[in-house]
Amino acid sequence: MAKKSGTEPTAETPGRRVGKQNSEAGESESLRVSASLRFKSSPLLDTRVVYCGDNLEQLAKLPDACIDLIYIDPPFNSNRNYEVFWGETKEKRAFEDRHENTKAYIDYMRPRCVQLARVLKKTGSFYYHCDWHASHYVKVMLDQIFGENNFRNEIVCHRPQRN
Numbered sequence: 246m247a248k249k250s251g252t253e254p255t256a257e258t259p260g261r262r263v264g265k266q267n268s269e270a271g272e273s274e275s276l277r278v279s280a281s282l283r284f285k286s287s288p289l290l291d292t293r294v295v296y297c298g299d300n301l302e303q304l305a306k307l308p309d310a311c312i313d314l315i316y317i318d319p320p321f322n323s324n325r326n327y328e329v330f331w332g333e334t335k336e337k338r339a340f341e342d343r344h345e346n347t348k349a350y351i352d353y354m355r356p357r358c359v360q361l362a363r364v365l366k367k368t369g370s371f372y373y374h375c376d377w378h379a380s381h382y383v384k385v386m387l388d389q390i391f392g393e394n395n396f397r398n399e400i401v402c403h404r405p406q407r408n
Contacts, residue, residue: 297338304360312364318374319357322350351382355390362390372400 289311296303300317320342328339344350358373365371371391375383388396 300357301360304357304364307364309363310366313366313369314372315361315365315369316372316374317357317361319354320350321376322347322379323376324378347379347382350379351386354383355386358387358390 289307320340322344323342324344326339326341326343328337330336331338344353361371371387373383373387384396384399
């Protein structure tokens with residue numbers, strides 16, 4: 246991420262709102278999450294660093310209601326192992342996305358989402374990237390944590406089948 250005048254970019258978003266895309270009609274509604282970038286530094290954490298690993302450790306260091314926008318791309322409960330090669334050094338990183346069952350997956354994710362809710366500002370937005378493996382159970386868990394009335398919508402990506 247490039248520096249500008251010695252400050253880091255941070256996203257600001259009004260309200261816990263997400264939009265939806267109508268893939269059948271090919272139209273999309275306004276997201277109502279206008280993510281305008283402002284350049285300001287954060288005394289809470291270094292925004293130039295990608296923190297790898299379990300987010301519980303980093304979240305514990307943050308005060309309540311200090312984050313405007315949260316996007317997570319956690320394991321999907323896909324029952325697979327993954328390997329990636331990271332950065333210019335091509336360092337091998339791997340993780341297992343295996344849980345005994347869906348309840349075990351939700352039990353793993355719940356404390357992380359509780360901490361994310363704690364650090365999210367009341368005017369903040371939260372995006373949870375998941376797929377069909379556990380999405381319905383994740384929705385129920387998030388309703389329990391954030392409250393049913395705070396859910397705005399889901400964004401569904403249609404991916405064509407590969408031959």
